[in-house]
Amino acid sequence: MARWEPGARERLVLAAVDLFTEQGYDATTVAQIAERAGVTKSTFFRHFSDKRELLVAGQETLSRLLADGIAAAPDDATPLQAVAAGLARASEEMGPMNRELGPRMKAAVAANAELQERDALKQVGLAVAMTEALAARGVPEATAHLAAELGVLAFKRGYSAWSEADSETAGDLAPYALAALDDLRAASASLG
Structure with missing residues:
Protein backbone atom coordinates (compact mmCIF):
# COMPACT_ATOMS: atom_id res chain seq x y z
CA MET A 1 0.00 0.00 0.00
CA ALA A 2 1.68 3.19 -1.19
CA ARG A 3 1.48 5.89 1.44
CA TRP A 4 0.93 8.82 -0.95
CA GLU A 5 -0.74 7.08 -3.87
CA PRO A 6 -2.84 9.60 -5.82
CA GLY A 7 -6.62 9.45 -5.79
CA ALA A 8 -6.94 8.29 -2.18
CA ARG A 9 -9.92 10.55 -1.48
CA GLU A 10 -11.83 9.28 -4.51
CA ARG A 11 -10.98 5.67 -3.72
CA LEU A 12 -12.19 6.15 -0.15
CA VAL A 13 -15.53 7.51 -1.34
CA LEU A 14 -16.02 4.65 -3.83
CA ALA A 15 -15.00 2.03 -1.27
CA ALA A 16 -17.34 3.46 1.35
CA VAL A 17 -20.34 3.65 -0.98
CA ASP A 18 -19.77 0.08 -2.13
CA LEU A 19 -19.45 -1.17 1.45
CA PHE A 20 -22.50 0.81 2.59
CA THR A 21 -24.48 -0.84 -0.22
CA GLU A 22 -23.08 -4.35 0.36
CA GLN A 23 -23.29 -4.61 4.12
CA GLY A 24 -25.11 -1.51 5.34
CA TYR A 25 -23.90 1.78 6.71
CA ASP A 26 -23.98 0.76 10.37
CA ALA A 27 -22.02 -2.45 9.78
CA THR A 28 -19.26 -0.69 7.83
CA THR A 29 -16.18 0.45 9.75
CA VAL A 30 -13.56 3.03 8.90
CA ALA A 31 -10.97 0.24 8.92
CA GLN A 32 -12.94 -1.68 6.28
CA ILE A 33 -13.28 1.42 4.11
CA ALA A 34 -9.56 2.16 4.35
CA GLU A 35 -8.65 -1.44 3.57
CA ARG A 36 -10.97 -1.58 0.53
CA ALA A 37 -9.51 1.71 -0.73
CA GLY A 38 -5.94 0.47 -0.24
CA VAL A 39 -4.97 3.13 2.30
CA THR A 40 -4.31 3.31 6.03
CA LYS A 41 -6.80 4.48 8.66
CA SER A 42 -4.63 7.55 9.22
CA THR A 43 -5.00 8.40 5.52
CA PHE A 44 -8.76 8.07 5.91
CA PHE A 45 -8.72 10.56 8.77
CA ARG A 46 -6.57 12.99 6.79
CA HIS A 47 -9.46 13.25 4.32
CA PHE A 48 -12.57 12.72 6.49
CA SER A 49 -13.42 13.22 10.15
CA ASP A 50 -15.72 10.17 10.16
CA LYS A 51 -17.60 7.89 7.78
CA ARG A 52 -20.64 10.20 7.69
CA GLU A 53 -18.51 12.86 6.00
CA LEU A 54 -18.04 10.61 2.97
CA LEU A 55 -21.55 11.41 1.80
CA VAL A 56 -20.92 15.13 1.64
CA ALA A 57 -17.49 14.79 0.03
CA GLY A 58 -17.14 17.58 -2.48
Missing part, protein backbone atom coordinates in the same frame (compact mmCIF):
# COMPACT_ATOMS: atom_id res chain seq x y z
CA GLN A 59 -20.12 19.60 -1.20
CA GLU A 60 -18.02 22.70 -0.54
CA THR A 61 -16.50 22.53 -4.00
CA LEU A 62 -19.88 21.97 -5.63
CA SER A 63 -21.40 24.88 -3.68
CA ARG A 64 -18.53 27.14 -4.75
CA LEU A 65 -18.83 26.11 -8.40
CA LEU A 66 -22.58 26.76 -8.43
CA ALA A 67 -22.08 30.16 -6.79
CA ASP A 68 -19.20 31.05 -9.14
CA GLY A 69 -21.32 30.24 -12.17
CA ILE A 70 -24.17 32.37 -10.86
CA ALA A 71 -21.80 35.27 -10.16
CA ALA A 72 -20.32 35.03 -13.66
CA ALA A 73 -23.71 35.08 -15.42
CA PRO A 74 -24.35 38.14 -17.59
CA ASP A 75 -25.65 41.19 -15.68
CA ASP A 76 -28.99 41.04 -17.49
CA ALA A 77 -29.55 37.33 -16.75
CA THR A 78 -32.81 36.42 -15.05
CA PRO A 79 -32.51 34.51 -11.76
CA LEU A 80 -33.13 31.18 -13.53
CA GLN A 81 -30.64 32.06 -16.27
CA ALA A 82 -28.09 32.75 -13.55
CA VAL A 83 -28.94 29.41 -11.95
CA ALA A 84 -28.47 27.74 -15.35
CA ALA A 85 -25.01 29.34 -15.54
CA GLY A 86 -24.27 27.90 -12.10
CA LEU A 87 -25.44 24.45 -13.15
CA ALA A 88 -23.32 24.61 -16.30
CA ARG A 89 -20.24 25.68 -14.30
CA ALA A 90 -20.64 22.90 -11.73
CA SER A 91 -21.33 20.35 -14.48
CA GLU A 92 -17.99 21.13 -16.13
CA GLU A 93 -16.22 19.56 -13.15
CA MET A 94 -18.21 16.33 -13.14
CA GLY A 95 -16.38 13.46 -14.76
CA PRO A 96 -16.67 9.71 -15.17
CA MET A 97 -16.07 8.98 -11.49
CA ASN A 98 -18.96 11.28 -10.52
CA ARG A 99 -21.19 9.57 -13.07
CA GLU A 100 -20.22 6.10 -11.88
CA LEU A 101 -20.84 7.06 -8.27
CA GLY A 102 -24.46 8.20 -8.82
CA PRO A 103 -26.37 4.90 -8.79
CA ARG A 104 -24.14 3.49 -6.05
CA MET A 105 -24.65 6.53 -3.83
CA LYS A 106 -28.40 6.49 -4.49
CA ALA A 107 -28.62 2.85 -3.34
CA ALA A 108 -26.53 3.48 -0.23
CA VAL A 109 -28.59 6.54 0.77
CA ALA A 110 -31.90 4.76 0.16
CA ALA A 111 -30.88 1.99 2.55
CA ASN A 112 -30.02 4.18 5.56
CA ALA A 113 -31.92 6.89 7.44
CA GLU A 114 -28.76 8.61 8.68
CA LEU A 115 -27.43 8.89 5.13
CA GLN A 116 -30.80 10.22 3.96
CA GLU A 117 -30.52 12.93 6.61
CA ARG A 118 -26.98 13.83 5.51
CA ASP A 119 -28.10 13.94 1.89
CA ALA A 120 -30.94 16.30 2.80
CA LEU A 121 -28.51 18.57 4.65
CA LYS A 122 -26.25 18.56 1.60
CA GLN A 123 -29.15 19.75 -0.57
CA VAL A 124 -29.86 22.54 1.93
CA GLY A 125 -26.22 23.63 1.79
CA LEU A 126 -26.29 23.80 -2.01
CA ALA A 127 -29.50 25.86 -1.90
CA VAL A 128 -27.98 28.28 0.60
CA ALA A 129 -24.91 28.79 -1.60
CA MET A 130 -27.04 29.52 -4.65
CA THR A 131 -29.45 31.75 -2.71
CA GLU A 132 -26.54 33.82 -1.40
CA ALA A 133 -25.01 34.10 -4.88
CA LEU A 134 -28.33 35.26 -6.31
CA ALA A 135 -28.85 37.74 -3.46
CA ALA A 136 -25.39 39.16 -4.19
CA ARG A 137 -26.67 39.87 -7.71
CA GLY A 138 -29.53 41.88 -6.22
CA VAL A 139 -32.23 39.24 -6.59
CA PRO A 140 -34.95 39.66 -3.92
CA GLU A 141 -34.76 37.09 -1.12
CA ALA A 142 -37.92 35.09 -1.91
CA THR A 143 -37.08 34.95 -5.62
CA ALA A 144 -33.47 33.99 -4.90
CA HIS A 145 -34.57 31.22 -2.55
CA LEU A 146 -37.11 29.81 -5.01
CA ALA A 147 -34.65 29.94 -7.93
CA ALA A 148 -32.00 28.24 -5.79
CA GLU A 149 -34.38 25.47 -4.74
CA LEU A 150 -35.29 24.89 -8.39
CA GLY A 151 -31.56 24.78 -9.15
CA VAL A 152 -30.93 22.13 -6.50
CA LEU A 153 -33.84 20.05 -7.75
CA ALA A 154 -32.65 20.44 -11.36
CA PHE A 155 -29.12 19.39 -10.41
CA LYS A 156 -30.42 16.37 -8.51
CA ARG A 157 -32.76 15.30 -11.33
CA GLY A 158 -30.17 15.97 -14.03
CA TYR A 159 -27.46 14.11 -12.12
CA SER A 160 -29.76 11.13 -11.63
CA ALA A 161 -30.67 10.97 -15.34
CA TRP A 162 -27.03 11.40 -16.35
CA SER A 163 -25.75 8.69 -14.03
CA GLU A 164 -28.41 6.25 -15.23
CA ALA A 165 -27.89 6.97 -18.95
CA ASP A 166 -25.99 4.59 -21.19
CA SER A 167 -22.27 5.17 -20.61
CA GLU A 168 -21.57 5.15 -24.36
CA THR A 169 -23.96 8.01 -25.13
CA ALA A 170 -24.32 9.89 -21.81
CA GLY A 171 -21.94 12.72 -22.65
CA ASP A 172 -21.63 15.58 -20.16
CA LEU A 173 -23.85 16.38 -17.19
CA ALA A 174 -24.74 19.94 -18.28
CA PRO A 175 -27.41 19.04 -20.87
CA TYR A 176 -29.17 16.83 -18.33
CA ALA A 177 -29.13 19.47 -15.58
CA LEU A 178 -30.22 22.26 -17.94
CA ALA A 179 -33.02 20.12 -19.40
CA ALA A 180 -34.22 19.37 -15.86
CA LEU A 181 -34.20 23.11 -15.10
CA ASP A 182 -36.23 23.80 -18.25
CA ASP A 183 -38.74 21.10 -17.23
CA LEU A 184 -39.05 22.62 -13.77
CA ARG A 185 -39.45 26.13 -15.22
CA ALA A 186 -42.29 24.88 -17.41
CA ALA A 187 -43.87 23.00 -14.53
CA SER A 188 -43.73 26.06 -12.28
CA ALA A 189 -45.39 28.18 -14.98
CA SER A 190 -48.34 25.78 -14.94
CA LEU A 191 -48.90 26.33 -11.22
CA GLY A 192 -50.91 29.44 -11.96
Whole structure:
Protein backbone atom coordinates (compact mmCIF):
# COMPACT_ATOMS: atom_id res chain seq x y z
CA MET A 1 0.00 0.00 0.00
CA ALA A 2 1.68 3.19 -1.19
CA ARG A 3 1.48 5.89 1.44
CA TRP A 4 0.93 8.82 -0.95
CA GLU A 5 -0.74 7.08 -3.87
CA PRO A 6 -2.84 9.60 -5.82
CA GLY A 7 -6.62 9.45 -5.79
CA ALA A 8 -6.94 8.29 -2.18
CA ARG A 9 -9.92 10.55 -1.48
CA GLU A 10 -11.83 9.28 -4.51
CA ARG A 11 -10.98 5.67 -3.72
CA LEU A 12 -12.19 6.15 -0.15
CA VAL A 13 -15.53 7.51 -1.34
CA LEU A 14 -16.02 4.65 -3.83
CA ALA A 15 -15.00 2.03 -1.27
CA ALA A 16 -17.34 3.46 1.35
CA VAL A 17 -20.34 3.65 -0.98
CA ASP A 18 -19.77 0.08 -2.13
CA LEU A 19 -19.45 -1.17 1.45
CA PHE A 20 -22.50 0.81 2.59
CA THR A 21 -24.48 -0.84 -0.22
CA GLU A 22 -23.08 -4.35 0.36
CA GLN A 23 -23.29 -4.61 4.12
CA GLY A 24 -25.11 -1.51 5.34
CA TYR A 25 -23.90 1.78 6.71
CA ASP A 26 -23.98 0.76 10.37
CA ALA A 27 -22.02 -2.45 9.78
CA THR A 28 -19.26 -0.69 7.83
CA THR A 29 -16.18 0.45 9.75
CA VAL A 30 -13.56 3.03 8.90
CA ALA A 31 -10.97 0.24 8.92
CA GLN A 32 -12.94 -1.68 6.28
CA ILE A 33 -13.28 1.42 4.11
CA ALA A 34 -9.56 2.16 4.35
CA GLU A 35 -8.65 -1.44 3.57
CA ARG A 36 -10.97 -1.58 0.53
CA ALA A 37 -9.51 1.71 -0.73
CA GLY A 38 -5.94 0.47 -0.24
CA VAL A 39 -4.97 3.13 2.30
CA THR A 40 -4.31 3.31 6.03
CA LYS A 41 -6.80 4.48 8.66
CA SER A 42 -4.63 7.55 9.22
CA THR A 43 -5.00 8.40 5.52
CA PHE A 44 -8.76 8.07 5.91
CA PHE A 45 -8.72 10.56 8.77
CA ARG A 46 -6.57 12.99 6.79
CA HIS A 47 -9.46 13.25 4.32
CA PHE A 48 -12.57 12.72 6.49
CA SER A 49 -13.42 13.22 10.15
CA ASP A 50 -15.72 10.17 10.16
CA LYS A 51 -17.60 7.89 7.78
CA ARG A 52 -20.64 10.20 7.69
CA GLU A 53 -18.51 12.86 6.00
CA LEU A 54 -18.04 10.61 2.97
CA LEU A 55 -21.55 11.41 1.80
CA VAL A 56 -20.92 15.13 1.64
CA ALA A 57 -17.49 14.79 0.03
CA GLY A 58 -17.14 17.58 -2.48
CA GLN A 59 -20.12 19.60 -1.20
CA GLU A 60 -18.02 22.70 -0.54
CA THR A 61 -16.50 22.53 -4.00
CA LEU A 62 -19.88 21.97 -5.63
CA SER A 63 -21.40 24.88 -3.68
CA ARG A 64 -18.53 27.14 -4.75
CA LEU A 65 -18.83 26.11 -8.40
CA LEU A 66 -22.58 26.76 -8.43
CA ALA A 67 -22.08 30.16 -6.79
CA ASP A 68 -19.20 31.05 -9.14
CA GLY A 69 -21.32 30.24 -12.17
CA ILE A 70 -24.17 32.37 -10.86
CA ALA A 71 -21.80 35.27 -10.16
CA ALA A 72 -20.32 35.03 -13.66
CA ALA A 73 -23.71 35.08 -15.42
CA PRO A 74 -24.35 38.14 -17.59
CA ASP A 75 -25.65 41.19 -15.68
CA ASP A 76 -28.99 41.04 -17.49
CA ALA A 77 -29.55 37.33 -16.75
CA THR A 78 -32.81 36.42 -15.05
CA PRO A 79 -32.51 34.51 -11.76
CA LEU A 80 -33.13 31.18 -13.53
CA GLN A 81 -30.64 32.06 -16.27
CA ALA A 82 -28.09 32.75 -13.55
CA VAL A 83 -28.94 29.41 -11.95
CA ALA A 84 -28.47 27.74 -15.35
CA ALA A 85 -25.01 29.34 -15.54
CA GLY A 86 -24.27 27.90 -12.10
CA LEU A 87 -25.44 24.45 -13.15
CA ALA A 88 -23.32 24.61 -16.30
CA ARG A 89 -20.24 25.68 -14.30
CA ALA A 90 -20.64 22.90 -11.73
CA SER A 91 -21.33 20.35 -14.48
CA GLU A 92 -17.99 21.13 -16.13
CA GLU A 93 -16.22 19.56 -13.15
CA MET A 94 -18.21 16.33 -13.14
CA GLY A 95 -16.38 13.46 -14.76
CA PRO A 96 -16.67 9.71 -15.17
CA MET A 97 -16.07 8.98 -11.49
CA ASN A 98 -18.96 11.28 -10.52
CA ARG A 99 -21.19 9.57 -13.07
CA GLU A 100 -20.22 6.10 -11.88
CA LEU A 101 -20.84 7.06 -8.27
CA GLY A 102 -24.46 8.20 -8.82
CA PRO A 103 -26.37 4.90 -8.79
CA ARG A 104 -24.14 3.49 -6.05
CA MET A 105 -24.65 6.53 -3.83
CA LYS A 106 -28.40 6.49 -4.49
CA ALA A 107 -28.62 2.85 -3.34
CA ALA A 108 -26.53 3.48 -0.23
CA VAL A 109 -28.59 6.54 0.77
CA ALA A 110 -31.90 4.76 0.16
CA ALA A 111 -30.88 1.99 2.55
CA ASN A 112 -30.02 4.18 5.56
CA ALA A 113 -31.92 6.89 7.44
CA GLU A 114 -28.76 8.61 8.68
CA LEU A 115 -27.43 8.89 5.13
CA GLN A 116 -30.80 10.22 3.96
CA GLU A 117 -30.52 12.93 6.61
CA ARG A 118 -26.98 13.83 5.51
CA ASP A 119 -28.10 13.94 1.89
CA ALA A 120 -30.94 16.30 2.80
CA LEU A 121 -28.51 18.57 4.65
CA LYS A 122 -26.25 18.56 1.60
CA GLN A 123 -29.15 19.75 -0.57
CA VAL A 124 -29.86 22.54 1.93
CA GLY A 125 -26.22 23.63 1.79
CA LEU A 126 -26.29 23.80 -2.01
CA ALA A 127 -29.50 25.86 -1.90
CA VAL A 128 -27.98 28.28 0.60
CA ALA A 129 -24.91 28.79 -1.60
CA MET A 130 -27.04 29.52 -4.65
CA THR A 131 -29.45 31.75 -2.71
CA GLU A 132 -26.54 33.82 -1.40
CA ALA A 133 -25.01 34.10 -4.88
CA LEU A 134 -28.33 35.26 -6.31
CA ALA A 135 -28.85 37.74 -3.46
CA ALA A 136 -25.39 39.16 -4.19
CA ARG A 137 -26.67 39.87 -7.71
CA GLY A 138 -29.53 41.88 -6.22
CA VAL A 139 -32.23 39.24 -6.59
CA PRO A 140 -34.95 39.66 -3.92
CA GLU A 141 -34.76 37.09 -1.12
CA ALA A 142 -37.92 35.09 -1.91
CA THR A 143 -37.08 34.95 -5.62
CA ALA A 144 -33.47 33.99 -4.90
CA HIS A 145 -34.57 31.22 -2.55
CA LEU A 146 -37.11 29.81 -5.01
CA ALA A 147 -34.65 29.94 -7.93
CA ALA A 148 -32.00 28.24 -5.79
CA GLU A 149 -34.38 25.47 -4.74
CA LEU A 150 -35.29 24.89 -8.39
CA GLY A 151 -31.56 24.78 -9.15
CA VAL A 152 -30.93 22.13 -6.50
CA LEU A 153 -33.84 20.05 -7.75
CA ALA A 154 -32.65 20.44 -11.36
CA PHE A 155 -29.12 19.39 -10.41
CA LYS A 156 -30.42 16.37 -8.51
CA ARG A 157 -32.76 15.30 -11.33
CA GLY A 158 -30.17 15.97 -14.03
CA TYR A 159 -27.46 14.11 -12.12
CA SER A 160 -29.76 11.13 -11.63
CA ALA A 161 -30.67 10.97 -15.34
CA TRP A 162 -27.03 11.40 -16.35
CA SER A 163 -25.75 8.69 -14.03
CA GLU A 164 -28.41 6.25 -15.23
CA ALA A 165 -27.89 6.97 -18.95
CA ASP A 166 -25.99 4.59 -21.19
CA SER A 167 -22.27 5.17 -20.61
CA GLU A 168 -21.57 5.15 -24.36
CA THR A 169 -23.96 8.01 -25.13
CA ALA A 170 -24.32 9.89 -21.81
CA GLY A 171 -21.94 12.72 -22.65
CA ASP A 172 -21.63 15.58 -20.16
CA LEU A 173 -23.85 16.38 -17.19
CA ALA A 174 -24.74 19.94 -18.28
CA PRO A 175 -27.41 19.04 -20.87
CA TYR A 176 -29.17 16.83 -18.33
CA ALA A 177 -29.13 19.47 -15.58
CA LEU A 178 -30.22 22.26 -17.94
CA ALA A 179 -33.02 20.12 -19.40
CA ALA A 180 -34.22 19.37 -15.86
CA LEU A 181 -34.20 23.11 -15.10
CA ASP A 182 -36.23 23.80 -18.25
CA ASP A 183 -38.74 21.10 -17.23
CA LEU A 184 -39.05 22.62 -13.77
CA ARG A 185 -39.45 26.13 -15.22
CA ALA A 186 -42.29 24.88 -17.41
CA ALA A 187 -43.87 23.00 -14.53
CA SER A 188 -43.73 26.06 -12.28
CA ALA A 189 -45.39 28.18 -14.98
CA SER A 190 -48.34 25.78 -14.94
CA LEU A 191 -48.90 26.33 -11.22
CA GLY A 192 -50.91 29.44 -11.96
